[in-house]
Amino acid sequence: MTHPEPHLLRTLAPLLAAESRAEAPAAGVDAGDLEQAVWLRLLERLRADDAPSRPADWLRRAVRAEARRARRAALRELPYREEEGAAEPDASPESSALVSERRRVVRAAVRRTPGRCPRLLAAMLDPADPTYREIAGELGISQGSLGPMRSRCLGCLRRMLAAEVPAPHPRGRVR
Structure with missing residues (x-):
């Protein structure tokens, strides 16, 4: 793995922050979560020695792609009801x-x-309804990392529960 040039990361940081702030409201996500997701995508590419030839253009496209992904996810998610x-x-x-x-x-x-998923999910299920800042402090991680971490943990939980609960048959019978 080649180490990313610190100058490149410092140069991209303000652009990524600005692009994330611009796209986040329309996507219905926190700008920090969007920014964190794009940093992860960039680091994954750099780890695979697949550095973008035009980093600023790649970054803009990546922010928009992550925002689209967040919008699609929001359409599939149902609000919690009692x-x-x-x-x-x-x-x-x-x-x-x-x-x-x-x-x-x-x-x-x-x-x-x-x-860390058990602690994160337990904090999110806490009847006291702690804020992201409180959860981040309790777990000792940055607040911007909570969104992506929460998403991964909920995906894992969803897969676990889907394996335990039989899917309904098309006509309403349990298989």
């Missing part, structure tokens, strides 16, 4: 049991995730 039965004090015992079981399964899967 689980049925969880907010109702008159919920049936069956409903309460199902909600409790779902929570138990999710928390057990969170504990089995790799690396």
Whole structure:
């Protein structure tokens, strides 16, 4: 692996920050998360000895590509809504049991995730609803790293839970 020229990185940093700030609002993401994702893509290319011949142009295209990826992801994600039965004090015992079981399964899967994911996901599931700054301080990482890390951890959790829960049959029956 060749080490990136420090001058190149210092030169690209202001451009990347400006491009990320410009694209982030339309993509619905934090500019720091967008910037972090592009830095990772650049470092992956440099590690593979595939340095872009025109770094500034590559960087602009990479920011736009990451912003498009974030917009597509946002379209697929559904906003969290309170689980049925969880907010109702008159919920049936069956409903309460199902909600409790779902929570138990999710928390057990969170504990089995790799690396820092269990701590990050536990912090995000905390009823006290800590801010990104508080979570970053608790984990000892930069706030800009939380978005990409959260995305990777949620992807891992999603794959784990998908493997445990049978997919519904096209006509509603369980396979």
